[in-house]
Amino acid sequence: FISEPVISASMTGEKLKDDSEERIDLSNDPVARIDRFLGSIQPIVFIETRYGIPRVPLSIGFAVLVCLLVLKLVGAEGFVNAVGFMYPAYMSFKTIESDDHDTHIHWLMYWVVFGVFHILEKATDVLLFWVKWYYPLKLLFLIWCFLPFTNGSTTVYNIIVRPFFRRHQERIDTSLAKAHESALQATGEIGRVSTDLFGQAARNVARNMFVQQLDASASPSASSAAGSASPAASSDNKKDK
Numbered sequence: 001f002i003s004e005p006v007i008s009a010s011m012t013g014e015k016l017k018d019d020s021e022e023r024i025d026l027s028n029d030p031v032a033r034i035d036r037f038l039g040s041i042q043p044i045v046f047i048e049t050r051y052g053i054p055r056v057p058l059s060i061g062f063a064v065l066v067c068l069l070v071l072k073l074v075g076a077e078g079f080v081n082a083v084g085f086m087y088p089a090y091m092s093f094k095t096i097e098s099d100d101h102d103t104h105i106h107w108l109m110y111w112v113v114f115g116v117f118h119i120l121e122k123a124t125d126v127l128l129f130w131v132k133w134y135y136p137l138k139l140l141f142l143i144w145c146f147l148p149f150t151n152g153s154t155t156v157y158n159i160i161v162r163p164f165f166r167r168h169q170e171r172i173d174t175s176l177a178k179a180h181e182s183a184l185q186a187t188g189e190i191g192r193v194s195t196d197l198f199g200q201a202a203r204n205v206a207r208n209m210f211v212q213q214l215d216a217s218a219s220p221s222a223s224s225a226a227g228s229a230s231p232a233a234s235s236d237n238k239k240d241k
Contacts, residue, residue: 033149076135084114084142091146110146110153116161117141 038044038055048055092107121128121138128134144152165172 037149080135080139080142083139084146088114088146106148106151106154109157112161113145113153113156114142 035056038059044055044059047053047058088107088110092111095103095107131137141152144150145156146153
């Protein structure tokens with residue numbers, strides 16, 4: 001007789017462990033995550049099922065068509081800025097309304113990276129003007145930053161932004177405190193000067209109104225005096241004649 005292999009509990013546990021590790025590796029695969037993300041979009045699934053067009057080429061073609069159309073209508077800069085702001089703004093709104101802590105961190109990191117990138121872009125605008133494919137590269141960079149399955153903002157934050165701010169945190173805090181104190185002093189000085197100017201203007205207005213009132217009250221008296229003087233003068237003229 002040929003004895004059948006005995007499958008122990010330890011072997012079964014190892015097999016299940018290997019299978020779970022394989023599933024975890026597949027779930028972390030970027031291609032698989034993109035495929036699952038596209039599979040959650042109902043119009044893409046409908047076209048794929050109805051006409052047999054694979055979802056990835058269909059999505060790429062649709063994205064290219066939309067990009068060309070919007071570039072034609074609003075220009076490269078407006079389109080790229082809209083993509084980098086509008087979709088993350090809406091997703092941030094949904095995140096605020098939810099209780100997902102990990103998503104909160106993701107979008108906070110994205111906005112930090114977006115702000116730093118925008119400052120650097122404005123500082124080097126003269127040089128970036130000569131880069132031929134700058135706006136397509138910027139578009140790809142922003143998409144790579146905010147998509148959940150690429151999560152590029154976390155990479156940029158951990159490699160560039162976080163070490164920089166941690167290295168200069170004390171200096172930045174000191175500068176912000178001095179700026180805050182200077183702003184308070186300037187605000188107090190502006191308030192004092194504004195109060196003085198307003199008081200002077202109010203006094204001038206009150207003085208002008210008082211003078212006008214005196215002139216208005218003096219005018220009837222002068223008119224009545226002139227009227228009474230006119231009959232007396234006429235009577236004197238008659239006596240002379």
